[in-house]
Amino acid sequence: MAAPARLTPLLVVAAAIGLAAAALWVPARSPIPPAAQPPEAAAERAERELPSLGLPWGKVRGWERVNGGWTVTWQPAHGMWLVRVWVPDGPGEMSWRIDAASWLPGVRLSRRAARALTEGDEGVGQARERLGRRDWLLGDARLVGALPAGGELPTDPRRRPSPAGAVLAGLLLAGAAARHLVPGVPSRRWRQAVSWSAVALVPLLPQLSAVAPAFRAGVRPWVGELAFGGAAILLLGALVFGAQRFAAVVGRPLAGWLAVGLAAGVVAGRLQPAPWLLGVAALPLRLPALMALAVLLGWLMGLAGDGLRELARPVGRARPAVFAALGVAAVAFAGPWLGVALAVVAAAAVERGSGTGMAVAGVWGWVFGSVWALAEWEPALRDALALLLVGVGTLAAAGLAPRTAGASSPAIEES
Amino acid sequence: MNRFHYVLGVVVAAAAAVGAVALIRGRGVTGEAEAAAVARAAMERLGYAPLGEPDATFEGDQELAWALERASAGPAGAALARGEGGAVRWRLVFPAGGEAQVTVDGVVWSLRRPVPAEPGPDLFPSLAKARVEAAIAQTVPDPSRWRLVRAQSWREGAHTWERAWFVGGAGPLPPGWRRELELEMVGSSVVSWRRFVHPLGTDLGVVTGRMAELRLLRRPALLGLAIVVIGVLIAGAEAVAYRESTAVVRGLVYGAVVATAGSFAADTLASAPVQAVVLAAVVALLPAWTDLPPTRLSWGPAAGVGLAAATLAGHAAILGAGGWVPVTSPVPAGTGWERQLADAWLPALVEEPLLRGALPAFAAPLLGWWGAALLAAPIGALLHPEPAVPLLASIGLEVVLQLGLAVVARFAGVGGAVLARGTCEALVQRASFPVGWTWDRVALLGVALGTVLLLWPRRRD
Known part of the structure; x- marks a missing residue:
């Protein structure tokens, strides 16, 4: 029995090295084109090349990655209007749109005047009467009062409601119930890690509002930021509360398995990157934001993994096969949810005390892999590399730390 | 204890x-009984005596009321919302025909009476504009402050219909606001009017x-x-x-x-x-x-x-x-x-x-x-x-x-x-x-x- 026991770590290390090699050297084609420039460069180009559109744009408030370009949002402090411009990475044509508050002081233009302003053809125009102004839709052109307001912006066809969110919510609920009903020794380290990650995100919230849909016409930007900040603080508070009440149990995951999780996450990120992570990677303080998000998301996936493990308990000895099948299904069908799906399955597949560590390792690698696959500007890549090095360093520290007896509670060992 | x-x-x-x-x-929306009387009197001035007691419904334009209060601070703003601003009003529907909106302070905001069987002779085109302009006196208390901006006429059935749009400036409303009124006549009888308020955007x-x-x-x-x-x-x-x-x-x-x-x-x-x-x-x-x-x-x-x-x-x-x-x-x-x-x-x-x-x-x-x-x-x-x-x-x-x-x-x-x-x-x-x-x-x-x-x-x- 001694030989297989010694062989297992070696196999795990070999698998980790193999996956890491695959993640680093095997060419992976992401379904999303990478971003050649950060949103700041896109905003500069828009401000330089587009006319002012007859009104001050205000500050850059946010950005979003859409179809090989950045959709950048400007809003003045009074919040009366919102200017959004889609800037392609290459030399292509920019699209722009102005959304104005319904009460914006304006005029009631005749159809002929509206056509003259938009230089439109003789097509049928539609007028929309509002309190204090009349808007015109003339083909692709829009007029808000007397203000040319552009046309439609490109949208991401990949963004559609997915049942994966509902499945994940169900697994999270199951995980919370499982952690509460199945006794175990709570891990102080995970409690602290989640709490400190949530606390670390709080000062970053003003920056993070740039990647959230926090701004809208007619609402002053500080109110939008306040609404986003309030919602985020509530969510972070709920996570901290959840980390205390539904604590991950104590365990000492094998560093080799964590390395496998990290490498698998990197592969998942390269195959199916998450575009919203690219928006976070464009923030000035991207490294702490990415680290904190990886820990919090990873902890949540560990919770969902606990739920999946308990739900799969009735299948008994067939559980490894079930988890393997779920992993294959995730690769085939999960799309942009691949990283989190693999993290959940990995967390469920290992013993209970190792699940959260495995999930965090997977999400950590997925975050790095997504940024690596999508960002082509140097500061983001440099910080992504720093993120990976922090992850590898943590793994090394976990691997080199002496394994003390009794670190894992007997109650949490798998039967 | x-x-x-x-x-x-x-x-x-x-x-x-x-x-x-x-x-x-003393709190609550007033003027329901008065609104019915005001609406009845306004219709009688147009030569129509509504029958029965009207169904009264309270309605209002929330944003308009609060914008008036914001523009004219204190009780004056609230009074405008209840009166000349037309933001809170009673809708009165008479069972035998006729409908009116009257503000809670008694300003007739809109009115429509049934088309009379004998609406009087059609207006001669060269005189129509003057007659329509004169008809504004039947609808608002300050007709001199209103001016005709547009009018149209069309033939429907046995009669000629006239529709006219008036602008009344700010009047008692805050500076920058605008009052409008749309009036309809059949033959030489006024059958309906409706007032509008266009607030200052800010x-x-x-x-x-x-x-x-x-x-x-x-x-x-x-x-x-x-x-x-x-x-x-x-x-x-x-x-x-x-x-x-x-x-x-x-x-x-x-x-x-x-x-x-x-x-x-x-x-x-x-x-x-x-x-x-x-x-x-x-x-x-x-x-x-x-x-x-x-x-x-x-x-x-x-x-x-x-x-x-x-x-x-x-x-x-x-x-x-x-x-x-x-x-x-x-x-x-x-x-x-x-x-x-x-x-x-x-x-x-x-x-x-x-x-x-x-x-x-x-x-x-x-x-x-x-x-x-x-x-x-x-x-x-x-x-x-x-x-x-x-x-x-x-x-x-x-x-x-x-x-x-x-x-x-x-x-x-x-x-x-x-x-x-x-x-x-x-x-x-x-x-x-x-x-x-x-x-x-x-x-x-x-x-x-x-x-x-x-x-x-x-x-x-």
Whole structure:
């Protein structure tokens, strides 16, 4: 029995090295084109090349990655209007749109005047009467009062409601119930890690509002930021509360398995990157934001993994096969949810005390892999590399730390 | 000691009843009977005598009313909203034909009479413009300030119809506002007119902008409640697993009440069945949350009267300090005693068990009961604030109300907080509904319940 026991770590290390090699050297084609420039460069180009559109744009408030370009949002402090411009990475044509508050002081233009302003053809125009102004839709052109307001912006066809969110919510609920009903020794380290990650995100919230849909016409930007900040603080508070009440149990995951999780996450990120992570990677303080998000998301996936493990308990000895099948299904069908799906399955597949560590390792690698696959500007890549090095360093520290007896509670060992 | 408590109860009940009557006295939308008379007189001036008593419906343009108040500070703004601004008005439909809108201060805002069988001779084209211009005198009290901007005529049936648009400048409205009027004639008889107000964009913008901001700020509060609901789901699973003591029947009854109230109310946090299921679960779980203070229903309504007085005083304080809060009460989407009852009591039935029951039950082990109550206050404050300048004044006032409810919940439990909130909302919202004893009775329902509970003789131990 001694030989297989010694062989297992070696196999795990070999698998980790193999996956890491695959993640680093095997060419992976992401379904999303990478971003050649950060949103700041896109905003500069828009401000330089587009006319002012007859009104001050205000500050850059946010950005979003859409179809090989950045959709950048400007809003003045009074919040009366919102200017959004889609800037392609290459030399292509920019699209722009102005959304104005319904009460914006304006005029009631005749159809002929509206056509003259938009230089439109003789097509049928539609007028929309509002309190204090009349808007015109003339083909692709829009007029808000007397203000040319552009046309439609490109949208991401990949963004559609997915049942994966509902499945994940169900697994999270199951995980919370499982952690509460199945006794175990709570891990102080995970409690602290989640709490400190949530606390670390709080000062970053003003920056993070740039990647959230926090701004809208007619609402002053500080109110939008306040609404986003309030919602985020509530969510972070709920996570901290959840980390205390539904604590991950104590365990000492094998560093080799964590390395496998990290490498698998990197592969998942390269195959199916998450575009919203690219928006976070464009923030000035991207490294702490990415680290904190990886820990919090990873902890949540560990919770969902606990739920999946308990739900799969009735299948008994067939559980490894079930988890393997779920992993294959995730690769085939999960799309942009691949990283989190693999993290959940990995967390469920290992013993209970190792699940959260495995999930965090997977999400950590997925975050790095997504940024690596999508960002082509140097500061983001440099910080992504720093993120990976922090992850590898943590793994090394976990691997080199002496394994003390009794670190894992007997109650949490798998039967 | 028992005798002292009973005497104290009698005194509190009497004070609450007097206070509640004082708070609702003279509040409410006036002018229903006068509006019918004004509309009848206006139609008679056009040569048509409407038959029967009209059906009266209260309606209004909320944003317009508050924009007028914001543009003309103090009572002048509220008077404009009730009069020349045309923001709050009665719609009167006569059973034998004829319809009019009359503002609550008696300005005829629009009118349509049946087409007369003999409308008089058609206007000769060269004279039509002058006759139409002269007809404005039949519709507004200051015809000299109105000018004709556009007119059209067409032939329909046996008669020629004329339609004209007039502009009346700002008149008594704030500078930059514009009045318009559309008038229709058949033959040589005026058959209808309708007035419009075009506000200055910035005046309207302050109000609608604040309302949009408050709608956005409501989302984090809803998220907070959603998190609490998730906690309720998990607590329910735990209660089933550990076979904890629950009040299932009480929960089901409460859920049915919430569903009924939700089906009548104008504004709900979620759909009525969803609210009912969640609240049924919360109420069923209340016995399992032993950290919560015990319920003393009898003190809740009296506390609610105090909170209503504080809320109304807060409005006056903000206005007195140079800020702005709406004077004209929110215009209800419909009137009816069931709507009044549901609008007042649904927030209490839905939000109090969540904010003063479930949230403290979950958060108290980490934050303590008062810490949890402080957490609930901003969540509750963002659910229903009214626009204000500065915006934080309105939110601050709501926070004070929420803290008051937390104090009530500490000493009277979740049930006491529900009664306090319902009583408070009923008294504050009384001004949104017409004057009259019918509406007063609904507003005083909570106080009456509190009086009965306070005066009910207790068994001797």
